Amino acid sequence: MTPSKRDLVSIADLSAAELTGLVDRAETLRALQAAGEVHTPLRGKSLAMIFEKASTRTRVSFDVGMYQLGGQALMLPSGETQIGRGEPIGDTAAVLSRYVDGIMIRTFAHATIEALAAHASVPVINGLTDWLHPCQVLADLQTCQQNFGAAALPGMTVAWIGDGNNMAHSWINAARVLGFNLRLACPEGYDPDPALVAAAGDRVTVLRDAKAAAEGAHVVTTDVWASMGQEAEQARRVLAFADFQVDDAVMAQADGDSIFLHCLPAHRGEEVSASVIDGPRSRILDEAENRLHAQKAVLEWTIGRRPLSA
Ligand code: CP
Ligand code: NVA
Secondary structure, eight states: OOTTOOOBSOGGGSOHHHHHHHHHHHHHHHHHHHTTOOOOTTTTOEEEEEESSOOSHHHHHHHHHHHHTTOEEEEEEGGGSGGGGTOOHHHHHHHHHTTOSEEEEEOSSHHHHHHHHHHOSSOEEESOOSSOOHHHHHHHHHHHHHHHOGGGGGGOEEEEESOOSHHHHHHHHHHHHHOOEEEEEOOTTOOOOHHHHHHHGGGEEEESOHHHHHTTOSEEEEOOSSOTTOGGGHHHHHHHTTTOOBOHHHHTTSOTTOEEEEOSOOOBTTTBOHHHHTSTTBOHHHHHHHHHHHHHHHHHHHTSOOOTTO
């Protein structure tokens, strides 16, 4: 293990300066790309992308991001590698470290990425686990910054409506690091991890009422009711989450300049009404685009070892 390598496993591992530095850098990279500038600091570098679950945005944004930065990405669906036949994750980490300059993984158990990071001598990036989705929340914070300005982020109130899942956990970690207020409205039995909530202090609260959580919020966000791997629970969850749809009535409680975010994929008519996700406050396409810019900032920082202040 290389002690000085930079992983991105959890937003909670970042300082406030690192987190804001990544968001700022993502915005700069967006501007560079919009200006048509070619920026290839990762020439000759390779990123292995291990996927144990489906993906559209994560897969494409990391692949295109590596290409734009001058490197290449290797798509490794786990079922087409020896991981799918039970090769130990530690051996996979050590072997891939002899070939590539970074590893991105989307997996189920969070312990898998922790083992990968412990055994890899190259940076490891979390492309989603059952526990966390840090790259998505980086892009979400970038979207907030585009709408409200960088100085406003620590003072904003974010309302999370729905499941206390991997996305909720990464929002909780972001609130803890940056200091903004986060109100989660979750049905009983679907709360986020209480230890994560407690670690975030008073700025994070868990409620049972979607409208109360949305009151005065600058950002209203949600996610699917059944995440990848929970498909068998879909029918039960539709019943449990029936009062937790982000609809016009919920958005009416939020600040007049509030925005709606969703990591996608979405189910219109379940966690969000079509009127909200396709309405004027929705920023879902900017949010999805920002995955590319945020990913590039992470790749520069981890694989490229670029200082965030530069
Ligand atoms: N939001 C997100 O991570 O999308 P994908 O599952 O398509 O990668
Ligand atoms: N919570 C969702 C996020 C998908 C990007 C899932 O884990 O399936």
